[in-house]
Amino acid sequence: MNGIFITFEGPDGAGKTSVMEEIVAILRDQVMIDIVETREPGGIPIAEEIRQLILDNKNVMMDERTEALLFAAARRQHLVEKINPALHAGKLVINDRFVDSSLAYQGKGRRIGMEEVAQLNEFVTEGLKPDLTLYLDIDAETGLKRAGKVANGNDRLESEGIEFHQRVRHGYIELLQKEGDRIVKVDAKQPFEQVVTECYHIIRERFPSIFRNY
Numbered sequence: 001m002n003g004i005f006i007t008f009e010g011p012d013g014a015g016k017t018s019v020m021e022e023i024v025a026i027l028r029d030q031v032m033i034d035i036v037e038t039r040e041p042g043g044i045p046i047a048e049e050i051r052q053l054i055l056d057n058k059n060v061m062m063d064e065r066t067e068a069l070l071f072a073a074a075r076r077q078h079l080v081e082k083i084n085p086a087l088h089a090g091k092l093v094i095n096d097r098f099v100d101s102s103l104a105y106q107g108k109g110r111r112i113g114m115e116e117v118a119q120l121n122e123f124v125t126e127g128l129k130p131d132l133t134l135y136l137d138i139d140a141e142t143g144l145k146r147a148g149k150v151a152n153g154n155d156r157l158e159s160e161g162i163e164f165h166q167r168v169r170h171g172y173i174e175l176l177q178k179e180g181d182r183i184v185k186v187d188a189k190q191p192f193e194q195v196v197t198e199c200y201h202i203i204r205e206r207f208p209s210i211f212r213n214y
């Protein structure tokens with residue numbers, strides 16, 4: 001694949017979606033390649049339907065492994081329909097969440113096991129990994145307070161207790177320690193503009209040749 005694959009990750013309340021949207025807006029004016037902005041679970045109709053199923057607060061009986069399988073199913077279809085074609089076409093794909101989320105949320109948060117979830121997603125992705133992952137780090141307490149301010153009716157995952165979200169963050173920290181070359185940590189407790197600026201400079205330093213004024 002000739003394209004570039006960048007993902008944004010972080011616990012609930014880290015602000016990664018807002019940061020990512022701002023970064024995409026900045027990059028559209030500065031890079032020489034087409035940008036595909038997308039999200040998980042979702043990004044295409046089938047995956048968006050699965051997203052509604054996963055996050056619906058009514059589905060309180062959903063088994064942890066069923067949840068992991070649904071995320072994986074949405075991811076596979078998203079890859080086949082949108083991400084892989086864009087990468088093959090040489091585009092810059094910027095994705096809100098990817099496999100790391102499943103490892104942190106289902107593997108660590110749900111206690112299924114990060115290795116087990118990794119094996120499932122290896123089958124789904126056929127080994128595809130992002131070229132760069134920007135991990136917006138925030139403690140669970142602060143993140144949930146922030147999420148409560150922006151969420152109009154929390155989804156099923158946001159509604160989990162503090163211990164769940166603490167485990168999720170620990171899962172992300174484990175991934176950061178294992179894959180520090182791919183995953184770059186950004187302190188999400190900084191002011192929004194500072195987080196955006198830091199993320200922008202990381203991308204520019206990692207992929208300087210895609211910028212017009214390189």
